[in-house]
Amino acid sequence: MELFPPFPLDTWYDTKQTLHRFEQIVGKTRLRHSPRRNHWWHVPFHLTGTGITSRPMGMVDGNPVFTVDFDFVRHQLVASNIDGARVSFPLQGNSVASFYLRFQSALDSLGVDGSIPEAHPFDLPDAGRPFVEDHEHAVYVPEHATRYWQILSQVNLVLEEFSSGFSGKTSPVHHFWHTFDLAVTRFSPHPVPQPREAGELIREAYSREVVSFGFWFGDDNIPEPCFYSYTAPEPRGLTERQLAPTTAEWVDSGHGHLALLRYSDARKAPNPQATVLEFLESAYRAGAELAGWDIDALACPGGITDPYRARH
Template identity: 30%
Template sequence: MEDIYLDYPEWQDTADTVHLFLQMAGKVKVERSPKRSQWAHVRLYLVPDGLTTGLIPGDSSPFSILFNFREHQVEFMNGDGKKVNIPLEDGVSVAAFYGQFVSALEQIGSPTLINVHPQEFYDPLEFDKDDKHHSYDKVAIRKWLENMLFAYGAMARYLTAFRCKVHYPAYYFGTMDLTCIVFSGEPAPFGKKDPVMEKAFDERLYECGFWPGDISFPQAAFFAMPYPFIETIRGNESLLQPDKALFKPEKKEFFLTLKDALSYPDPEQKVAEFFKSGFDIFQKIKRWENIDNIL
């Protein structure tokens, strides 16, 4: 599986451009979808060809937006059968794409006003003014899609042990990660005034997933993050698996890079073991009250 290896610096320009494209679709869901806890209403979903919004309530009929990374186009379709496609091409700026995106929504009968300011992005230019980001490397995009499909398989394998409420892997447009979540059912308010975080963290949970890296951590990696957050694993280092995994106290997260995961004979199994070991360590430090009932 070495041919799918891809770190952020290798495709940064494309990653940033597509990240911003996908934010537009996520923001449409923010405006139109019924609100759910943990921002579940704004997630995008992985399919064999790319990422889709799933059904979104529309003006005259529901619609969906599919980023097809095999055909390299964005496909808009409503419940009346109206279709509009936008090609994904190198050289098309975020501003130019935004104009096409807005037009496509109008053509399928559901024009939507969105916040044009990027979320959780290090270089936040408003969509309609961003001529800086305009890269689309088809080879890198296909590798990223394969990364996510591989990650989905590992997360699905890990989640089979749980009987409790879980969120199956989905894409979060703010941080560009494919993430699943296991919930304890116990309330745990965030405790600080933050419009994003206090909705994301309101009960005890264990979040794990994959993201392609960023300017602060350039390696594509699998991660696991307990909430309430932990700052130390208190001598439980030997429980963390596989041997190349690590805990970063400054980020309060467990990490296993994609490169290290692919170095094992059965990468998917090792990633699933990584998620499980982080959860087991978390339970030794802050055990859930009803853990025996959810496994």
């Protein structure tokens, strides 16, 4: 299929709102039932050949090992355990409330305690409303869900290619149910003291210097899909650095600046994949050079650190 097909936010806004909350329900389950990893790496979803997965979880908390998958080809929520038991139900035709109840029932049938603390949206406008009371968000258009997954899959591989050029500490490429973005983050070993009042989310996520990269489908602030990058803490003079291609720009995010390449501009480029890689590299160098990272020492051309292979 076409690389980076058109997908304006207003085309699927209602499906996105519903699906975001479906994913937060499963994501909060992942948060509860998986061993904690630094920088919240245990929390996000990963891509699969038909959708996204929670990855296996359980066992450490007394529950059986179980996995939850969103299948955006067959449009099902699939839960299974290590004994081979499997439960599924359609994604279409559910409100957030009915999805929540059906999901709880599915986990119960697998012998999993599916209860989650704070069973309401995180950092969304209706954060004060319990999932079980949300009958408002109930739109799920299968074609839109499939296109969402297809674009995620394409961007995932571009970010994987970009990640191969860095030999330092880096996160997986993963899909956060909090912000509904696909992201990968590079870290320096330099600690960043965060004040207690910053909150646990920020203190863990930004305990080291980072340059982060990703893609999201748009929101109320920037209502179109974009590739992005940011450096934290933001070094002085960051926005004076030149980004590539020339259509990329620095924008104020309200608490710093984002390097932004609009999806529509990447699509129009003669080589969209190369254009996105060029953008990510320019944003990385802008932040890392000003932060004093040893870019040459951290480089990993072609994903190779074997010195013999690298010479040949």
